[in-house]
Amino acid sequence: MAETLSPTVLTLKDIAREAGVSLATVDRVLHNRPGVRPDTVRRVKDAIARNSFQPHVAAAELARGRARRFAFVMPSGPNPFMQQIEAYLGEMAAWLSARRLNVEMIATDVFEPAALAASLEALSGDYDGVAVVALDHPSVRAAINDLVDAGTKVVTLVSDVPSSRRHHYVGIDNIAAGRTAGALVGRLVGQRSGKVAIVAGSQGLRDHAERIFGFNQVMATEFPDLSVLPVLEGRDEDDRSEQLLARLLGKHPDIVGLYNVGAGTQGVAKALNDKALGAAGRDKQVVFVGHDVTALTRRLLLQGVMDAAISQNPGHEARAAVRVLLALARGEPILSEQEKIRIDIVMRDNLP
């Protein structure tokens, strides 16, 4: 009826006695430090395994004294999503401080490979861990690998560099996110047939390109009655997005769906709204799916202008990045299920 999940209460000392060595030697083996004869290593490892010994993290943390330093390398522009991540890191201040963890924010032009790479190189040696919103570019990849080689733990955040040797990626699968957007647009349009517009920042951005890919995939295979128009590139700017979309809406009166891949949401909403004023009833309305829950998209969802937002929880991403860096630094296993970032579908009634 009652089942215990964690029986261990042994200490390093017990293991030392059992293996017939001293505390220091067990510690060396535990951390794969050199200077122990191979068969001594085996004896100790056996004793550890036999008792499924878990060192007490609190004791380890206390003994090492030195506080850990982590750096977050983030885009310098006024991106609301990134600001949310920073805000959530700020909310963790007390938690971090109680664990003697130091987190520093470093702003960089992440769209400039050379600048980003330089920022990363500059961190070498000074930090136990680095989280970076990365651009997938050879020089960035090289900078990441250099950090890893220097012993720094590296996680990519929001945007990955899969070809690098980063230890972990904290973010969503953007192809699946695009597919999800596609399925939503298709299903919410219902029986109607017509055209679907896509507004992206740039098809050169890896995450945008992946989302578009996933979106088109679903459209092509599952919603043959809907035809997707060429992608508009609004550079994540409101004005430009509005102009491009307004022109498109004028040219194609039969647009029934819209996927906004990146930012520029304000402009997109404006263009849509202007069109709605000239149109007829509710069923003429365009299904509008975008990304991320911000003050603006929240309002648009409540007003019924936007139908759904695909979201990656910025608070979760911030905390997951810290926890993963900490686990890596401590040599603890990562709770992968916990750190996986989900693709959230947010509609008016489940707004967080």
Add this chain to the structure above:
Amino acid sequence: MAETLSPTVLTLKDIAREAGVSLATVDRVLHNRPGVRPDTVRRVKDAIARNSFQPHVAAAELARGRARRFAFVMPSGPNPFMQQIEAYLGEMAAWLSARRLNVEMIATDVFEPAALAASLEALSGDYDGVAVVALDHPSVRAAINDLVDAGTKVVTLVSDVPSSRRHHYVGIDNIAAGRTAGALVGRLVGQRSGKVAIVAGSQGLRDHAERIFGFNQVMATEFPDLSVLPVLEGRDEDDRSEQLLARLLGKHPDIVGLYNVGAGTQGVAKALNDKALGAAGRDKQVVFVGHDVTALTRRLLLQGVMDAAISQNPGHEARAAVRVLLALARGEPILSEQEKIRIDIVMRDNLP
């Protein structure tokens, strides 16, 4: 360019010196222990506040020696959702063990108020914290309050007892979950008009009742073309659910939507499927929204039988319950944003 989030490096000793008292006195003040003159308390509190001092959790944890014991009181039946929660607790074994935390599972008939209350009473004094899947009943409420009075930290899990003095609820807002289900059914049905069926376990269960309430609310106000049929009570059993639903589908050929509030999903899907065999094209199909991602609902989503599942992440709930109990026991603040359980909309393309 680089901004630090956690500067503190002081220790208890520093505070003691600054306040002109001993270590022990600072410790007493820090934990609101009695036996300190009021103005000494003030002096110490000032020193703490002035330096925004954060005691080192690792040191505190290590010094107290005694391991913490938590109990999870869960339903005894073969409920897949509860089994998932238990499985995720199992995955945390190493994490728990490295922190010297003991988690015990206690199975009880949670639908029997007296049995549940007795189980809770039996825990008194033995545990630092208790997580319980609770039934909202006076005797259960009393048992919870007794535990709280005895100094045990209590969180309700999945199902709340708001009238009790439990410290925290880890679970979703079920009214909002029902509203979300309603919005999904309504939007996915599209232009069609017709009837909507509801299958629940029992309207006597608080969470089911709340979900139905939210669902009806949205239906009434936003989808006037859809009329909701009286709730079928399948007692979360497959056979009973199937029979009831099959009969209803036979009687109303114009059913276009279905909300399955609880379990019994297998039976619901069977009834739907049998009907589909006799029906015509895809557009005749019934929009089917249910709860929770299990092996079964996952399959149904992939097959297109189910259109969406409203889900509360069981892994998140398990970990949140542990973290909240731990924070409460340590007297640490709770990261409320982190511990809040979201209402997930899961469709085929964002299956976790």
Add this chain to the structure above:
DNA sequence: CTGTTAGCGCTTTCAC
């Protein structure tokens, strides 16, 4: 009411 002191279970010198 307040202070002194002996650890908690590790990590880290420094000797051997």
Add this chain to the structure above:
DNA sequence: GTGAAAGCGCTAACAG
């Protein structure tokens, strides 16, 4: 290669 010993920053007796 290996061991002994001095802490890390708290908590919890026990004295005063």
